[in-house]
Amino acid sequence: MTKGIGSWGWHTVPQKHLQNRVLRFTQAKVIGGGSSINAQLYTRGVPADYDEWVSEEGSTGWGYEDVLPYFKKAENNQRFVNRFHGYQGPLGVSNPISPLPICEAYFQAGQELGIPFNPDFNGQTQEGLGYYQLTQFNARRSSTSIAYLKPISDRPNLSVMLNTMATRVIVESDRVVGVEVVQGRGSTPLVLRAQREVIVSSGAIGSPKLLMQSGIGPADHLRAVGVKVQHDLPGIGSNLQDHLDLFVIAECTGDHTYDKYNQPHHAAWAGIQYLLFKKGPVASSLFETGGFWYADCVEKARSPDIQFHLGLGSGIEAGVAKMQNSGVTLNTAYLRPRSRGTVRLSSSDPAAAPLLDPNYWSDPHDRVMGIKGLRLAREILQQPAMRRYVKAEVLPGSDLTSDEDLFQYACNHAKTDHHPVGTCKMGPASDVRSVVTPDLKLIGLEGIRVVDASVMPRVPSCNTNAPTIMVAEKGADHILGRI
Numbered sequence: 160m161t162k163g164i165g166s167w168g169w170h171t172v173p174q175k176h177l178q179n180r181v182l183r184f185t186q187a188k189v190i191g192g193g194s195s196i197n198a199q200l201y202t203r204g205v206p207a208d209y210d211e212w213v214s215e216e217g218s219t220g221w222g223y224e225d226v227l228p229y230f231k232k233a234e235n236n237q238r239f240v241n242r243f244h245g246y247q248g249p250l251g252v253s254n255p256i257s258p259l260p261i262c263e264a265y266f267q268a269g270q271e272l273g274i275p276f277n278p279d280f281n282g283q284t285q286e287g288l289g290y291y292q293l294t295q296f297n298a299r300r301s302s303t304s305i306a307y308l309k310p311i312s313d314r315p316n317l318s319v320m321l322n323t324m325a326t327r328v329i330v331e332s333d334r335v336v337g338v339e340v341v342q343g344r345g346s347t348p349l350v351l352r353a354q355r356e357v358i359v360s361s362g363a364i365g366s367p368k369l370l371m372q373s374g375i376g377p378a379d380h381l382r383a384v385g386v387k388v389q390h391d392l393p394g395i396g397s398n399l400q401d402h403l404d405l406f407v408i409a410e411c412t413g414d415h416t417y418d419k420y421n422q423p424h425h426a427a428w429a430g431i432q433y434l435l436f437k438k439g440p441v442a443s444s445l446f447e448t449g450g451f452w453y454a455d456c457v458e459k460a461r462s463p464d465i466q467f468h469l470g471l472g473s474g475i476e477a478g479v480a481k482m483q484n485s486g487v488t489l490n491t492a493y494l495r496p497r498s499r500g501t502v503r504l505s506s507s508d509p510a511a512a513p514l515l516d517p518n519y520w521s522d523p524h525d526r527v528m529g530i531k532g533l534r535l536a537r538e539i540l541q542q543p544a545m546r547r548y549v550k551a552e553v554l555p556g557s558d559l560t561s562d563e564d565l566f567q568y569a570c571n572h573a574k575t576d577h578h579p580v581g582t583c584k585m586g587p588a589s590d591v592r593s594v595v596t597p598d599l600k601l602i603g604l605e606g607i608r609v610v611d612a613s614v615m616p617r618v619p620s621c622n623t624n625a626p627t628i629m630v631a632e633k634g635a636d637h638i639l640g641r642i
């Protein structure tokens with residue numbers, strides 16, 4: 160199993176609807192979770208995403224007007240302040256400081272296709288192409304660890320245990336009373352007892368995994384892997400959703416992206432540039448340019464359903480042959496997938512990797528929309544404004560034109576956008592699919608809440624870091640009894 164820096168090294172199970180391909184599924188294994196390793200894109204989705212959490216999923220109290228104050232509370236925005244933005248929170252949010260001229264050409268290409276420029280995807284409208292704001296403050300990553308934990312690290316009621324894995328939550332009668340942890344391989348488990356509540360925040364894969372290895376989850380599955388059932392809660396580990404990413408890679412007409420920094424002397428200069436001027440590729444997220452548009456421009460969806468990420472290089476994605484000049488990548492993802500998957504245990508051993516099945520494209524609608532998004536990305540890169548920068552498409556390649564060709568391409572190259580959510584779904588206690596109620600309390604047990612991306616009943620139409628931080632901000636108010 161290959162593991163990237165700070166990652167668990169997980170993979171999906173063979174994806175039935177992608178010709179049984181196994182996809183790498185990076186999830187952070189580091190303090191601050193994904194916010195410490197992600198591309199730092201700061202996006203929130205659209206009001207309808209949250210309003211549907213209420214109207215379609217029964218997550219009362221989580222409509223857009225309920226959650227907007229928590230997005231703003233979190234935010235220390237270095238550019239905007241208005242109905243949508245604030246600057247008094249801990250989370251640094253700022254505009255990218257190292258875009259390249261090719262980004263501006265990409266905006267013009269959009270305009271040539273009728274897609275407007277948008278200066279703020281989290282404001283009045285999400286439509287258009289533009290720069291993402293980043294979770295950065297003064298050119299430094301603003302992870303949840305840096306933004307939230309570091310400033311309070313000397314509080315007497317806070318202990319941070321690094322290199323420590325929670326192996327189970329401890330259930331006594333109908334109450335969760337603590338957690339068992341291990342510090343390093345083979346060490347004796349340590350039991351930490353809770354005075355009030357246990358808050359599970361292990362992410363959309365880690366939280367259902369931890370709960371199931373504690374005996375909380377679908378009873379038949381737990382029995383099948385030899386875990387003693389403590390509490391039968393069928394929804395745990397179901398309802399897994401993710402954004403599946405397809406991409407176009409093109410060769411540039413010259414050194415127009417950051418690819419050249421793969422060479423040691425350019426890389427050394429990049430380091431010096433960052434140290435001296437806080438600029439250049441080190442300060443870049445490489446994906447700070449993107450946007451939102453419609454898979455189908457005639458039958459427009461209720462809000463954009465395709466997201467773009469312009470990757471300022473080609474080595475970013477696997478599977479591209481070496482090119483003479485630098486390359487550019489345009490990633491695209493369908494934002495409101497109907498496919499649902501699962502997280503299950505492979506064994507009762509907490510150290511074992513989970514069985515991770517996003518079940519991509521099990522709903523054929525997602526495949527149709529994904530391929531439309533790929534075609535749109537291709538069209539953007541072919542606009543006249545791009546000709547100054549783009550020589551030719553390399554992947555999928557001009558020979559691949561039919562839907563079937565592009566399906567084959569997707570089966571070989573699709574990847575996760577790293578947005579898993581939904582596996583401890585929030586909803587009414589009366590709904591058998593619900594895992595937590597809208598105050599994030601786990602249904603059927605006392606003394607436990609789940610607060611992370613897993614509670615989102617549906618994936619919002621965006622990247623998922625800012626929505627997760629919003630869930631945590633609102634969750635804090637629930638825990639403190641303020642709402």
Ligand SMILES: Cc1cc2nc3c(=O)[nH]c(=O)nc-3n(C[C@H](O)[C@H](O)[C@H](O)COP(=O)(O)OP(=O)(O)OC[C@H]3O[C@@H](n4cnc5c(N)ncnc54)[C@H](O)[C@@H]3O)c2cc1C
Nearest residue numbers: 188192193197198199200325362365577611612622623624
């Ligand atoms: C490579 C990558 C790029 C991304 N890019 C972006 C982006 O640019 N913009 C954006 O908005 N979103 C992005 N995301 C998604 C975003 O980072 C996540 O949605 C967000 O971090 C989810 O937060 P979480 O707290 O739910 O889970 P996580 O961030 O996964 O945090 C869970 C934490 O719990 C720990 N954990 C799990 N199990 C245990 C256990 N048993 N014991 C102890 N600790 C445990 C994990 O190690 C991890 O540190 C990206 C994610 C990844 C992985």
